[in-house]
Amino acid sequence: MNTTILLFLLQDGVTNGAIYALLGLALVLVFAVTRVILIPQGEFVTYGALTYATLSAGNVPGTAKLAVAMGVVAFALDLFMARKSLHRRRVLRALALNIILPVVILALTGWLAGRQTPIAVNIALSLLIVAAIGLFLYRIAFQPIAHTSVLVLLIASVGCHLALQGMGLVFFGAEGQRGPTISDIAFTVGQLRFTGQNIAVYAITVTFIVGLWLFFGYTIYGKALRATAVNRLGARLVGIRTSLSGQLAFLLASVIGAISGILIVPITTLYYDTGFLIGLKGFIAAIIGGLVSYPLTAVAALVVGAVEAFSSFYASNYKEVIVFTLILPVLVLRSLAAPAVEEEKD
Template sequence: MNTTILLLLAQDGVTNGAIYALLGFGLVLVFAVTRVILIPQGEFITFGALTYAALASGKLPGTAELACALGFVAFCVEMFSIRHQFTTGRLVRATALYILAPALALVLAQFACRGTSSATINIALSLMIVGPIGLYLYRIAYQPIAHASVLVLLIASVGVHLALQGLALLFFGAEGMRAPTITDVAASIGPLRVTGQTLAVYIVAASLIVALWLFFGHTVYGKALRATAVNRIGARLVGIRTVLSGQIAFMLAAGIGAISGILIVPMTTIYYDSGFLIGLKGFIAAIVGGLASYPLTAAAAVAVGIVEAFSSFYASNFKEVIVFALIVPVLLARSLSAPIMEEEKD
C-alpha cells in the first residue's frame, strides 16, 4: 500500500464516519430521552434519500402520502386518548399537527413535481415530509407504552422497523434510486480530490454537532430534554412535559436520518432496505459512546468508518464482519465495569 491509497482510504473512512456520526447522534438523543433503541433510524435514512431522489426526478414521493396516513392515525389515537379530557385547544393543536401539517407538505410536493425545483427546495420538502413521520410514529407506537421496560420498547422498535421497511418497498419498489449531487464544486488537495458532496457531508456533520450543543445547552427545550434524560420522574415533578420531550426527540432523530439519506443518495444507489445496514453502523458508534456521549459517539463513528474503509481494501468479503465485531469488546468491557443498577420505575 502506498501513501496515495492510504490517504484515499482514510478520506473514504472519514466521510462514512461523518454519516455514521449523524445517525449515532439520533440514536443517542432518542435513547437518552425515551429509553427507546431506535432501530427504525435506518428507515428514516431510506425515506429521506428516496424522497429527495423522487423530488429531484419530478415524481411525487410516496412518503408524502405515508405522512398523511400516519398523521390521520395519530390524530385518531390522540382523540381517543383525550376523550375524557377533551378541549377545543387540544382539538385545534391535534388537527394542525396531525392533519394540516402533512397535508401542506403533500400539496407543496405536488407543486414542486410540476416544475423544475432547486436542490434547496427539494431538501426542505424532504425534511418537511420525513421529519413529522418520526413524531407520528412516536404517538402511535411508543407513547402508549412509554412507561414499559426497555425490552418491550425494543420489541416495539423491531416491529416498527419491519413495518416501515415493508412500506418503503410498497411506495418506492425494489429498484434503487440515485439523486444528482447537491453541488458540482470540487477541489484537489495533493493526490486527494474532494468533491462538493463530500464537503457537504463534513460541513453538515460539524454544523449539527454545534447545533446540538447550542440546543441542549442554551435553549429551554434542550434543557428540558436533558432533564428528562437524567430523571423522568423529577422532570415531571418540575413541570416538564415528558411526552413533548419524546415527540421532539423523535422528530429530531427523523430529521437527522433524513439529512443523512439526502447526503449519501448522490454518492451511492439507495434501495428500500439500504438504510438498515447503514443505521446499524451508526448504532455501533452510539454503543461505543455509551448511548449518552455525543463527542464519544462522533469519535467512534469516525473510527468505524476508517475500519470499514481499510477492511474493504484488505478483506472485502469480511468487511461487515470486522465492522460489527468492533462492538464485542466494547460490550464486554462495559458489562464487566458497569455497576448493577435497577431500571427506573415510572
C-alpha cells in the first residue's frame, strides 16, 4: 500500500463514517428518550433515498400513500384513546395532523410528479413524507406500549422493521435505484478528489452534531427531551408531555435517516433492503457510545467507517464480518465493568 491508496481509503472511511455517525446519533436520541432500540432506522434511510430517487424520476412514491394510510390509523387511535373526553379542539388538531397533513403532502407530490422540479423541492418532499411516516410509526406502534420493558419495545421494533421492509419491496420493487447528485462541483486537493456530494456529507454531519448539541443544551424542547430520558415519571410530574417527547424523537430520527439516504443514493445503488445493513453499522457506533454519548458515537462511527474501508481493500469478502466483530470487545468490556444484577423472577 502506498500513500495515495492510504489517503483514498481514509477519505472513503471518513465519508462512510459520517453517514454512520448520523444514524448512530439518531439511534442514541431515540433510545435516550423512549428506550426504543430503533431497528427500523435503516428503513428510514431506504425510504428517504428511494423516495427521492422516485420523485427525481417523475413518479409518485408509494411512501406518500403509506403516510396517508398510517395517518388514518393514527387518527382512529387518537379518537379511541380520547373517547371518554372528546373535545372539538382536540379532534380538529388530530384531524389536521393525522389526515389533512399527509393528504396535502400526497396531493402536492402528485401535482409535482412528471414536472421538472428542482432537486431542493424533491429533497424537501422526501423529508416531509418520511418524517410523517416516522411520526405515525411512533403513534401507532410504540406510544401505546411506552410503559413496557425494553425487551417488549425491542420486539415491537423488530416487527416494525420487517413490516416496513416488506412494504419497501412493494413500493420500490427489487431493482436498485440511484438519485441525482446534490452538487456537480469537484476539486482536487493534493492527491485527493472531493466532490460536492462528499462535501455535503461532511457539512450536514457536522451541522447535525452541532445542532443537536445546541438543541439539547439551549432549547426548552431539548431540555424536555433530556428530562424525559433521565426520568420519564418525573418528567410527567413536572408537566412534560412524554408522548410529545417520543414523537419529537422519532420525527428527528426519521429526518436524519432520510437525509442519510439522500446523501448515499447518488453515490451507490440502493435496494429496498439496503438500509438495514447501513443502519446496523450505525447501531455499532451507537453501542460503542453506550447509547448515551453523542461525541463518542460520532468518533466510533468514523472508526467503523475506516475499518470498513481498509477491510474492503485487504479482505473484501470478510469486510462485514470484520466490521460487526468490532462490537464484541466492547460488549465484553461493558459486561465486565457493569455491576452484577440479579435476574428478575416472576
